[in-house]
Amino acid sequence: MVNVRQLDIAKKLNISRVTVSKALRDHPDISPAMKKKIIAIARQMGYVPNQIARQLNSRRTFTIGIVIPDLENSFFSYIADSMIDYATEHNYHVILTVSREKSDIERKNIENLIGMRVDGLLVCLSQETTDSQVFKTVKKMKIPLVFFDRAFENMKFSRVIFNDNLGATNSLNLILQEGYSKIANFAGYSNTNIGRERTEGYIETLSKNKIPIRKEWTLESGFELKDGYESFKKLNRSGDLPEVIFTVNDRVALGAYKAAKEAGLRIPEDIGIFGFGFNEITDFFDPQLTVINQDPRKMGFQAIKLLISEIEKETKPGQSIIYIEEEFLWKNSVKRKVKK
Amino acid sequence: MVNVRQLDIAKKLNISRVTVSKALRDHPDISPAMKKKIIAIARQMGYVPNQIARQLNSRRTFTIGIVIPDLENSFFSYIADSMIDYATEHNYHVILTVSREKSDIERKNIENLIGMRVDGLLVCLSQETTDSQVFKTVKKMKIPLVFFDRAFENMKFSRVIFNDNLGATNSLNLILQEGYSKIANFAGYSNTNIGRERTEGYIETLSKNKIPIRKEWTLESGFELKDGYESFKKLNRSGDLPEVIFTVNDRVALGAYKAAKEAGLRIPEDIGIFGFGFNEITDFFDPQLTVINQDPRKMGFQAIKLLISEIEKETKPGQSIIYIEEEFLWKNSVKRKVKK
DNA sequence: ATGAAAGCGCTAACAC
């Protein structure tokens, strides 16, 4: 038989379907002998419980919907991987959707996931999302949702994020302590949280240390390799290079590497480079990037842990903000002056 | 109301639930006027159709289960990404599971996915899988399944794979045409398909070109960075270096890079390196790796396309073998002698 | 054009 049901087992044994149902779930009602018999037959007939039917009347799917901007970005794929890890361990499934940084795909994904009656949602907003309409629906339907990395801030959903301002401040202080003072900033776009907070940290730290902010040393472009590449070329053309460049992410840093090498400059001897990134990636750089390490696994793990605890009503929903700590790692792309 | 059902809409309008159901699915039975009214109310009440209930009586979930060994490996995350892309476009969902290269996790994942009544399965076998029991269950339940990259060969499931022997042969011929003859092989393990086929191509090609196979130039270790690193050190200690090294994958190549650089050797001036890999990764190498390019997106795309066509009965299930072509890309890690 | 009845596979509540 192709699709064995409890009813089929019941018929075979001339008993009621309910007895079968109970036996298979190890319900105390049923005698051990009966259970054994039923389980044996079920195995033999190749019975596989239909979760869809179960889900329908329990109104629980044990499924979590994830919406991620892009799985080709290894930062996000590590996040997804860690979430799946945790989900599997706690007997949840994961439906993974990708928004490609488009808000309309994101909206559709979420609508579909709601239709699938997922028990909860994990969302990293696309770069272009401004409309919060779907999220209001999510709220109305009382579906637990946790934002990670990129979040709406005033919607009463929990969120798990990095404290970028702090990461920038701490790392820059360490760089300053090495005796550097000429530090440029490859800043990304200032219209995103990420670009803004990191640059604020840069400005605050330099100011506190009485180092003048030189406008021409803050280069705003984007978040991609080409942006770091172009920014470096621009900086180099000016003929007035800093000692160290602080980059908004690892792709921008790698672009700067490329341009620096093409210009015949050595890293770190002629110019230092450091910035935000993920050391499992940046350790492949040549030289390895000194990095403010953002661990995607920590983020994924915390986000899904929080979500599941909200689903299972162990945590009040929509109230938590978790900051993932960032760790500064000295590698080889900035020369250390102070011996350690 | 938290969870609006068709019944709630029906009550509000004093009509039958069936009318609502039909109207919402744009059934010709219902008058346009009625439809409009119903759709308007549904919107206003925030109705979201319950797919679980739909799935239960259609016995279709429009969900595909994927089993992948490891999402942190970017080769696999690109595959997953491309599959999700295609699925979304064709109105399927994807439940993504990760086996961590463990056959027992793999088995459990598949059992769960069967329980969820996925419409089909996409599986890349874990490295340790030998038992085909679950797959027999899949077969018995007539669930379409397509293997990708790593497959059982005699189980009558369709599969999408690379032709590694051909990739090795073609690329080595091109290298030989450049006038190289001293070529070492960093071979991975010979107990896997992948290692074996690639090495067979190496042996065949050299033999056909009357180049003696030197045992000490075939180094069998593993598939990771450290293996390439150790192999290179071993080779270098022998004092008898080849002109070019052929590597089983990009991680091994990168390990060789590292050891070569540490030994003060320049790539490609002092030693050439090339091998299997994925150019979106290997283009980050310094210098960029000359690569037998395996495009994961092509593989993911073909695999899910085939699966969906088997699900929708457009293709006879379990009969197809699709080879993904591999493209040899000259980059900068092997010096070209013949001007082009 | 609209609706009543039956059923998808399973489980909870309540008898016997």
Added chain:
DNA sequence: GTGTTAGCGCTTTCAT
């Protein structure tokens, strides 16, 4: 201990 009844939300006949 075992079985009967009812229902999860939806769709598919088949009447009206």
